[in-house]
Amino acid sequence: VITVARDADLQRSNTLALPSRADRLVIARQVDEIREVVSLCGERGWRIEVLGEGSNVVLRDRLPGCVVRPDLRWVHAEEQGERVYVHAGAGVHWHELVRWCIGLGFFGLENLALIPGTVGAAPIQNIGAYGVEMESRFDHLLAVSTRDARLERLGRDACGFGYRDSVFKRDGEARFVIVEVTFLLSRTFRPVTDYPDVREELARLGGPLSAARVADAVIRVRRRKLPDPRHVPNAGSFFKNPTVTEARFRALSARLPGLQGFPVGDGRKISAARLIDACGWKGRRAGGVGVWWRQPLVLVNLGGARGQDVLAFAEAIADDVGDRFGVELEHEPRILGEDHAAG
Ligand SMILES: Cc1cc2nc3c(=O)[nH]c(=O)nc-3n(C[C@H](O)[C@H](O)[C@H](O)COP(=O)(O)OP(=O)(O)OC[C@H]3O[C@@H](n4cnc5c(N)ncnc54)[C@H](O)[C@@H]3O)c2cc1C
Numbered sequence: 053v054i055t056v057a058r059d060a061d062l063q064r065s066n067t068l069a070l071p072s073r074a075d076r077l078v079i080a081r082q083v084d085e086i087r088e089v090v091s092l093c094g095e096r097g098w099r100i101e102v103l104g105e106g107s108n109v110v111l112r113d114r115l116p117g118c119v120v121r122p123d124l125r126w127v128h129a130e131e132q133g134e135r136v137y138v139h140a141g142a143g144v145h146w147h148e149l150v151r152w153c154i155g156l157g158f159f160g161l162e163n164l165a166l167i168p169g170t171v172g173a174a175p176i177q178n179i180g181a182y183g184v185e186m187e188s189r190f191d192h193l194l195a196v197s198t199r200d201a202r203l204e205r206l207g208r209d210a211c212g213f214g215y216r217d218s219v220f221k222r223d224g225e226a227r228f229v230i231v232e233v234t235f236l237l238s239r240t241f242r243p244v245t246d247y248p249d250v251r252e253e254l255a256r257l258g259g260p261l262s263a264a265r266v267a268d269a270v271i272r273v274r275r276r277k278l279p280d281p282r283h284v285p286n287a288g289s290f291f292k293n294p295t296v297t298e299a300r301f302r303a304l305s306a307r308l309p310g311l312q313g314f315p316v317g318d319g320r321k322i323s324a325a326r327l328i329d330a331c332g333w334k335g336r337r338a339g340g341v342g343v344w345w346r347q348p349l350v351l352v353n354l355g356g357a358r359g360q361d362v363l364a365f366a367e368a369i370a371d372d373v374g375d376r377f378g379v380e381l382e383h384e385p386r387i388l389g390e391d392h393a394a395g
Contacts, residue, residue, distance in 0.1 A: 146171055180215075342354050
């Protein structure tokens with residue numbers, strides 16, 4: 053069944069609770085329906101945007117064209133000895149998939165517990181948390197190309213994964229509606245417990261180490277640090293952690309004692325939160341937008357904010373960090389739509 057709405061209200065469909073309307077919203081429950089919609093949009097010249105749970109987007113006032121929500125909800129697994137291929141529809145809630153896999157003894161996703169959003173959005177920014185990135189558990193995906201409505205199979209190389217990045221996030225490249233993602237998981241549990249927060253939480257929980265326990269520890273740490281969008285609208289981390297040159301890292305370390313730098317290529321990845329905090333932004337607000345008091349990477353809608361308010365506030369933070377530390381901050385969420393003309 054395909055559901056189509058005109059002038060659809062999207063305020064409850066994005067975790068920042070930004071007011072926005074879509075000219076057309078299509079909720080598709082089958083791959084063929086998505087192909088049909090893509091063909092129709094091609095014929096009519098309508099731009100297509102895909103929306104999952106709206107947990108990594110900044111929506112402007114209006115999304116012209118057609119917004120497609122792939123409500124595809126199957127999950128099945130193929131076991132090949134140690135290996136397990138898990139195929140999941142794009143509309144499956146990510147955390148449900150993580151729980152399903154842990155319950156059946158398919159290991160590898162436990163550190164990614166409680167990340168909001170859908171399976172179909174996971175490859176877009178190669179979701180990651182607590183030492184694991186989706187890329188390392190990815191096998192391939194199926195997607196409908198918006199160019200010709202054909203179903204394509206994309207392997208890892210075609211997806212161009214990077215840190216919170218993929219080919220799907222880069223404008224100007226081929227555009228796709230992802231309909232299914234296949235993960236390669238293992239029957240053997242190999243714990244990843246490098247993160248001090250997770251290690252400490254595991255010690256507190258006690259008992260034997262298991263995937264369920266790692267997920268529990270991750271969930272507890274996340275609940276402590278991040279605001280729940282149902283109560284405080286937000287889109288998780290608003291900025292990516294920047295990579296700086298070795299020389300800049302040394303200069304910054306002199307000003308910010310104890311600054312950590314993960315070696316990445318020739319440079320170091322540093323904490324954007326630390327830079328924002330050092331500029332005094334934690335807890336600050338302007339109108340309806342603010343910086344979460346516990347985690348300066350998270351911007352929150354305190355009530356009444358529009359997409360453009362969030363973006364202006366984010367720009368003020370990025371400008372300040374740029375002026376003081378010479379480091380460029382990049383947005384993590386995608387910005388969709390356009391604003392009403394002023395006046
Ligand atoms: C409290 C909180 C904590 C978070 N923590 C993390 C974290 O630890 N790690 C992390 O990586 N992210 C995190 N995020 C960000 C977010 O959860 C992920 O990016 C998630 O994958 C977004 O899923 P979604 O379904 O909500 O996507 P949406 O926000 O709906 O869409 C995001 C982008 O993906 C595109 N898209 C969505 N579905 C498809 C599809 N099927 N085909 C093609 N394009 C698609 C959209 O067009 C948009 O550009 C957090 C967000 C919140 C609110």
